[in-house]
Amino acid sequence: MNPVTGYAATISSVDMVAPALRRFVLSCTKGTFPAISPGSHGIFAFGNEHRIWKNAYSIVNRSEDGKTLEIIVRRAEPSRGGSDFLYRHGKPGLNVSVISISNLFPIFRTGRRHLMISAGIGITPFLSYMTEMQKSGMDYALHHYTRPEETSAFKAILSPYDQSRIRVNEGRQNAVSSLSMLLEREPITSHLYVCGPDSFMEWVRQTAAEAGYVTAKVHSERFVSPAGGRVFEVRLARSGKTITVGTDETLLEALENAGIAAPCLCRGGACGMCRVAVIDGRPDHRDHVLTADERDGGNVILTCVSRSLSPTLTLDL
Amino acid sequence: MSIDTTFRSAGSYRAPYLLENSDAAILRFPFPFPEDTYMYSMNIEPHVKAGEVDSLRRTFDVDEHYVVECQEKARILSEDPKRCIVLPHMQKAEWDFIELAMNSLSEDYPDLFHLSRDGMRWHWINRPLNIDQHFVFGDAGTLPYAPFEFMARQMQGDFTLQDQRDNDLWMDGGMVTSQADWSLKFDLGMSFKQWHAPVPKAGEMGIFDRGLRFLLMLQHGMPVRRLNWTMTINPRLDTSPENFTIWGRDRTVVTDDNAKDLVHLRVELQTLFRLPRSNAILFAVRCYLLPLRDIALVHKWRIRLHRVLRDLDPALSAYKGLDLYRAHAVHYLSQFDNNELTSKGISPDQDIIVHM
Incomplete structure (x- = not known):
């Protein structure tokens, strides 16, 4: 490598x-x-x-x-x-x-039972989970939520796995009551893993909290798919360069294209490795790493997903 | 090292002590002070196959003490089998360790170690220890010990396995026989900040926060290393809390006259690896001991060690257990310090040793 x-x-x-x-x-x-x-x-x-x-x-x-x-x-x-x-x-x-x-979303190996809840493409990490859980004889169950038109596709994706541990739910119509029921039925030792769109994860976390789950037993991977936005300029205080971030590229990509060795790892606002100090301008935070204080302070930005609210951002790079 | 290099066959890490270092072993010693003063820092660098001294240049360093150290380790384990504990959820990490250790040892020392793989059927040869083992990777029943123990017995130094969960690292396994006064039995199952709790100052300096954040992001294939140090009386690898009654009193018998033979600089080459199957982190602590009389053979090191010990922060001196004899070591080393400037970095700055 x-x-x-x-x-x-x-x-x-x-x-x-x-x-x-x-x-x-x-x-x-x-x-x-x-x-x-x-x-x-x-x-x-x-x-x-x-x-x-x-x-x-x-x-x-x-x-x-x-x-x-x-x-x-x-x-x-x-x-x-x-x-x-x-x-x-x-x-x-x-x-x-x-x-x-x-790996920002590992199996909690000390757990006695693992309950996975996914929606749509959020199924992907659980496919690798189930391969290992099956091999290692771990106790687990998967509840997957899908749009009706993709039900058969996900059923096909899930067909190689142990069907007795899997349930595929179409849409969210009946899901609301069924999710609380199934969460309440779980033994207190179960760990809960959630992956899917933000609103879905929020709904599952909320339902889990209402069912009495402690946050330490609820695990999720909050990847942000970096979205575009308005064009903005970035001044780099150390190198004196000015670069433009286009509508469909990320700040990190613009830095890389300009030949700046910017730190990064997950490229999805989940790990915090790409943190850079902001000297001037107002960041548009889109990550899941910075604390509320750091966001409000506006002195730091994660370049992989976040953008700028002001026309120009000055970074300590 | 190659098979033509002679491993020492004599040596004793317990009374009556006997540890001799060749000139080459002295010059490859990982001297831990790049400057004339010492304070905690995030002194982490990529563990690449390069470095100012030779001991840094392999994934796992093997030196002339290899055979005797492995014998000492086996003896400690027979007296106290609980020096090796691995919790059940760390099984994947055990196999990760086998793969990492066998791959890198056979690649770095092809004359000493050999690995051949045919799918899951592996064949491991360790020539210095006369081990020839066929086994099935992933099937613990095909090895004479549990996988982690099998391999850790064939390596110098200590190893711990850290599970990663809840944005923290948990010491959930290890084999610890050459430690600077800490115990795996005590620390097992602790989190990163729990096992570091006894260390003074570093917590308030924010070093553990930064260190943990850094390690949680450690990537497979990009290991890191740092040097840590303390001092030990006599060439004793096993300065464990379990055996404190045996070695603790040695610290009271140091004098200005015997300091050069009794006082050893103890350096830990600490390396950290992300393990790919388990997402665990392997922490390897390779211990090197060099008496002051051998350090005095390197012009730059003897001057620098004098300055570091003389000016050491009292809290660090107390934590490292140096208070009973530090003054004697400083007294011995002071004769070499003529106030000249020393170069940055840890390199000995000399290729040969002139014996006085």
């Missing part, structure tokens, strides 16, 4: 799971991918001669021999175009490098 460019790979197969969902199998060009812990995500770099995207996706599976990884991508709207590019142009042979792999 090259510490800067990561693992070189190409798409070896594409599977149309549903109209908006694609499953990609990536083959390592040289050697093997490292072993993966369940809940890991990778940062995947891909693109064309005009543009390179670096997007985070959960790793659904790594083959036993380590030669391939699988991801599932939804064409997201609104979007900076990364997932849309993969959706349209992700054909066998396309180069996709895996820049880094890390």
Whole structure:
């Protein structure tokens, strides 16, 4: 592995799971991918001669021999175009490098029982969870929520797993009462894992809190899919450079394109590694890491997802 | 090291003590002071195969004391088997450790260690310890010990396994036989801040907050290292709380005259690795002991150690247990310090040792 460019790979197969969902199998060009812990995500770099995207996706599976990884991508709207590019142009042979792999959503291994609740594409980390839980004989259950038109797609994705532990729910109509019931039925030792859109996760957390779950037993991965926004300028105090952040690129990407060695890791507002001091201007915080005080103070920004409310932002870079 | 290098066959890390260092071993010692003063800092750097001294340049360092140290470790484990404890939820981390250790040892020392893999069927050869083991990766029943213990017995230094949950690290396993006065039995199951609680000053300096935040983001394939230090009377690896009654009183017998032979600079090369299957963190503590008389053979180090010990913060001196004999060590080293300027960094700045 090259510490800067990561693992070189190409798409070896594409599977149309549903109209908006694609499953990609990536083959390592040289050697093997490292072993993966369940809940890991990778940062995947891909693109064309005009543009390179670096997007985070959960790793659904790594083959036993380590030669391939699988991801599932939804064409997201609104979007900076990364997932849309993969959706349209992700054909066998396309180069996709895996820049880094890390885990912000690990299984709580001391737990006696694991209850997973997901919606839509939020299923992806739990696919790797279930592979391991099945192998290690852990006690678990998965409740998945999907739009009616994608029910059959998710049922197909879930078909290799133990069906007695899985329930797929269509829509949210009956879900409200069923979720409280199922949460109340769980033994007090259960750990709860949630993954899905923000509003869904908030609903599950709220319902869990009402059912008496302590926050230490409720786990979620709050990735932000970096969205675009208004164009703004960034002044870099140390280098004296001024760069422009376009509507469909992130601040981090603009910094990287300008050749600035900006820190980063998750690229989804979840880890805090890309924190940079703000000297002037008003940040538009879109991450899940900064505390309320840090947000209000306005002296720091996470470049991977956040933008600017003022036309110009001056950073300590 | 290669198979042609002779490992020492004689040596004793308990009374009657015997530890001899070759000139090469002295010059590769990971001297821990890049400057003439010492205070806690976030002195973490990438653990790459480069460094100012040779002992930093391998994933896991093996030196001339390898065989005798492994024998001492086996002896401690037979007297006190609970020096090795791994909690049940750390099984994946045990196999991660096997993979990391066997891969890197066989790559760094092809003359000493050999690994061949055929799918899950692995074959491990450790020539210095005469071990030839076929096993199935992932099947603990095919090894003579549990996987972590099997491997940690074949390596110098201590190892702990940290589980990551709730944005914290938990010491949920390890093998600890060459420690500077701490106990795995006591710390097992503790969180990062709990096991660091006895350390003075660093908490208020914010070092543990930053350290924990950094380690939670540690990535596979990008290990980090730092040097830590204390002092030990006699070349004793096992300065454990369990055996305090054996070694504690040694600190009272140091004099200006015997300090050069009794007082050892004890350096820990601490390395941290993210383990890929388990998402756990391996913490490796490789211990090096060098008596003041050997440090005095390196011009720069003897001057610098004098200044560091002379000016050490009293709280650190007390925490490291140096108060009973620090003055004697400073007295011995003061004869070498002629007030000259020393170069930055830990390099010995000399290629050979001139014996006086």
